[in-house]
Amino acid sequence: MKQLVLAFIFSVCNLMATELPVKVVVLYKHGVGYFERSGELVGGETARLDFEESQMNDVLKSLMVSEVGGAKITSLRYDASEPLSHKLSVFPFQLGQQAPLSALLDSLKGAKLAVHLGSEIISGAIVGSRLVPGDEKHPQRDVVTLLASSGELRIVDLSAATSLKLSDPELQNQLQDYLAAIHTSHSREKRSVYIASSNRYAGKIQVSYVIPAPVWKSSYRLLLSGSGTATLEGWAIVDNLSGEDWVNVRLSLVSGRPISFISRLYEPRYVSRPMAELPEERAGKPVVYGGTMEGEKAPVVAGMAVSPDQTPGTARDAAGSADTLTRGMLSAQRRVPTRQAEAPLSSVEPEALAREVGELLEYSFSTPVTVPRNESAMLPFIQQKITARKLLIYASTNSQYPISAAEILNDTGKTLDGGPVTVFDQGAYAGEALMETVKTSDKRLIGYAVDFGTRVSTTFDSKTDLVREVHSRRGVLSIKKAIQEVRTYTIRNVDEKPKTLLVEHPAKPEYKLVQPKPLEKTVNAYRFEVKLEPRVTEKLQVIEERVYESSVSVSSMAPDVLFSYVTNREISEAVRKHLERIAMQKQRIAETDRSLVQVDQEIKDLIQDQDRLRQNIVSLHQVSGQQEQVENYARQLAAGEARLGGLRGHRAELRTKKAELESELNALIEKVEF
Numbered sequence: 001m002k003q004l005v006l007a008f009i010f011s012v013c014n015l016m017a018t019e020l021p022v023k024v025v026v027l028y029k030h031g032v033g034y035f036e037r038s039g040e041l042v043g044g045e046t047a048r049l050d051f052e053e054s055q056m057n058d059v060l061k062s063l064m065v066s067e068v069g070g071a072k073i074t075s076l077r078y079d080a081s082e083p084l085s086h087k088l089s090v091f092p093f094q095l096g097q098q099a100p101l102s103a104l105l106d107s108l109k110g111a112k113l114a115v116h117l118g119s120e121i122i123s124g125a126i127v128g129s130r131l132v133p134g135d136e137k138h139p140q141r142d143v144v145t146l147l148a149s150s151g152e153l154r155i156v157d158l159s160a161a162t163s164l165k166l167s168d169p170e171l172q173n174q175l176q177d178y179l180a181a182i183h184t185s186h187s188r189e190k191r192s193v194y195i196a197s198s199n200r201y202a203g204k205i206q207v208s209y210v211i212p213a214p215v216w217k218s219s220y221r222l223l224l225s226g227s228g229t230a231t232l233e234g235w236a237i238v239d240n241l242s243g244e245d246w247v248n249v250r251l252s253l254v255s256g257r258p259i260s261f262i263s264r265l266y267e268p269r270y271v272s273r274p275m276a277e278l279p280e281e282r283a284g285k286p287v288v289y290g291g292t293m294e295g296e297k298a299p300v301v302a303g304m305a306v307s308p309d310q311t312p313g314t315a316r317d318a319a320g321s322a323d324t325l326t327r328g329m330l331s332a333q334r335r336v337p338t339r340q341a342e343a344p345l346s347s348v349e350p351e352a353l354a355r356e357v358g359e360l361l362e363y364s365f366s367t368p369v370t371v372p373r374n375e376s377a378m379l380p381f382i383q384q385k386i387t388a389r390k391l392l393i394y395a396s397t398n399s400q401y402p403i404s405a406a407e408i409l410n411d412t413g414k415t416l417d418g419g420p421v422t423v424f425d426q427g428a429y430a431g432e433a434l435m436e437t438v439k440t441s442d443k444r445l446i447g448y449a450v451d452f453g454t455r456v457s458t459t460f461d462s463k464t465d466l467v468r469e470v471h472s473r474r475g476v477l478s479i480k481k482a483i484q485e486v487r488t489y490t491i492r493n494v495d496e497k498p499k500t501l502l503v504e505h506p507a508k509p510e511y512k513l514v515q516p517k518p519l520e521k522t523v524n525a526y527r528f529e530v531k532l533e534p535r536v537t538e539k540l541q542v543i544e545e546r547v548y549e550s551s552v553s554v555s556s557m558a559p560d561v562l563f564s565y566v567t568n569r570e571i572s573e574a575v576r577k578h579l580e581r582i583a584m585q586k587q588r589i590a591e592t593d594r595s596l597v598q599v600d601q602e603i604k605d606l607i608q609d610q611d612r613l614r615q616n617i618v619s620l621h622q623v624s625g626q627q628e629q630v631e632n633y634a635r636q637l638a639a640g641e642a643r644l645g646g647l648r649g650h651r652a653e654l655r656t657k658k659a660e661l662e663s664e665l666n667a668l669i670e671k672v673e674f
Contacts, residue, residue: 020205035242056191057264065195112124122148222421232383237377245372249370403451421435454532458489476552479551480548489542503542505527589662599647617630
């Protein structure tokens with residue numbers, strides 16, 4: 001009877017739970033939504049909010065409750081969640097994924113089991129169970145070994161069993177509870193948060209939180225004209241998948257991506273603790289203590305327990321920041337500019353006002369919005385004149401045709417959220433484009449069609465080892481060279497109307513643009529503007545170069561290499577003269593080296609002739625009647641010795657001259673710095 005009374009009281013309390021309808025909705029671009037509820041809470045009542053289990057982590061992270069008009073909140077409670085692994089750990093058995101029946105029975109060793117084989121019932125305690133693998137004739141099957149009350153061991157083939165039953169009612173209930181816990185974990189039941197008030201107070205309360213929500217989308221219509229202006233019309237697409245109707249809510253849409261994450265707050269956490277036991281008591285044994293060596297007292301070390309510093313972390317509450325966005329929303333409606341006659345605009349007037357909130361942009365709708373559950377809505381948030389010009393853009397060398405594009409200047413005074421753009425030119429559909437988020441006063445190009453009236457071709461040329469700078473210090477020549485690349489764009493306008501073409505040239509890392517000067521530069525490209533008259537061909541030549549530096553010892557450079565630097569036009573006159581002097585000096589040394597080589601060769605040849613004459617003289621002495629020839633060889637030998645002495649003297653002079661030239665060169669190299 002007491003249980004029935006408690007159940008009745010609990011059900012009555014649930015019926016008395018105060019409803020808190022949604023009043024404010026703020027949708028973001030990063031997958032969350034801010035929701036604000038408010039309502040009257042009578043003293044002693046409890047307000048209940050229902051959420052999906054997957055939303056509870058965000059609710060516990062962002063929930064805020066405000067008391068308005070005398071209400072007094074006494075407690076916040078919510079349905080607890082216990083991890084499935086912790087629930088199942090208390091059972092004496094475990095069921096693995098796709099585990100066979102034999103695995104369950106084997107974990108229940110010792111339990112009594114009744115196996116029904118048709119009209120026969122075999123009972124006994126489970127000794128063990130296993131899965132018997134099959135073969136070509138017999139399929140695999142589960143078998144269990146039972147110990148009957150008679151002491152007989154029975155092996156039962158479970159493939160022939162019609163039913164199994166555990167004889168122990170408690171174990172049977174545990175199995176049912178085990179399966180019920182698994183089933184509950186797979187269900188998508190609601191989880192409730194209870195907000196209780198004091199019996200003595202009543203008033204209005206306001207509850208706000210952040211939960212996952214579909215991202216709102218934006219799409220645009222760009223209506224071009226020939227006057228340099230256009231009309232931009234923007235629509236927001238909102239999805240209500242919250243499970244309840246949004247009736248007359250204040251809706252705001254925020255463009256930007258604040259940081260958001262999921263923290264496991266709903267699931268209870270358990271900390272593993274170490275095992276600690278007192279040492280077992282053992283019989284004492286005698287201890288032999290050693291004698292002291294000196295009379296000093298041993299130092300006493302006092303232990304100190306240091307408590308860790310607890311520095312409270314600060315975190316910005318996502319709901320609090322979103323609450324700041326929604327409070328104080330502007331309700332004034334912006335006037336719509338005069339419409340163009342040739343550009344049909346939507347008849348739905350925009351009722352959203354945009355404002356910057358920190359790094360984010362908020363579109364607030366001035367009139368309440370109603371979106372039923374499981375429905376979506378299209379809401380206009382901008383319809384305004386905008387500065388725009390039509391042009392062509394060529395950004396890919398894989399095609400010969402440029403893209404028809406529009407360059408829009410965001411002079412609306414609002415940040416434009418990124419999204420698809422449908423372009424209408426002179427009232428006709430012209431194509432589609434994608435636009436990134438555009439801040440106020442920023443420009444953006446959007447390409448929407450291929451222009452077959454213009455053709456572009458490219459050619460490529462390069463030059464290497466172009467000397468840009470030469471420096472010398474302590475005999476080391478530092479040379480800056482350049483690799484120059486030239487790309488030529490040949491553009492042909494085959495139409496009868498003038499055009500403006502933007503060539504988007506990719507900017508290469510480590511390369512510097514030499515010419516021409518670009519109109520503008522993006523993160524990874526240069527943009528050049530080319531005016532095209534009707535039926536003309538224009539050329540655009542883009543020159544880039546990469547400068548690199550090398551060092552070489554001047555003493556090791558050949559004269560012809562030095563003269564190549566002397567003739568370079570990029571080098572100053574003073575540097576050219578210094579290098580020319582060094583080159584001329586090295587050339588003199590090279591000429592002296594050639595003279596030395598020639599003299600050395602003459603000396604070598606003369607020594608060989610002298611040796612040959614001496615051998616001939618020795619041979620003729622052994623032959624009678626050859627005295628005249630011997631005297632002739634002797635005269636040649638004497639003349640050769642005189643010539644050899646002169647050559648050796650000349651070689652010494654050349655060596656001295658070379659040493660002097662090298663000394664002068666070294667001095668010249670050491671002194672020259674530029």
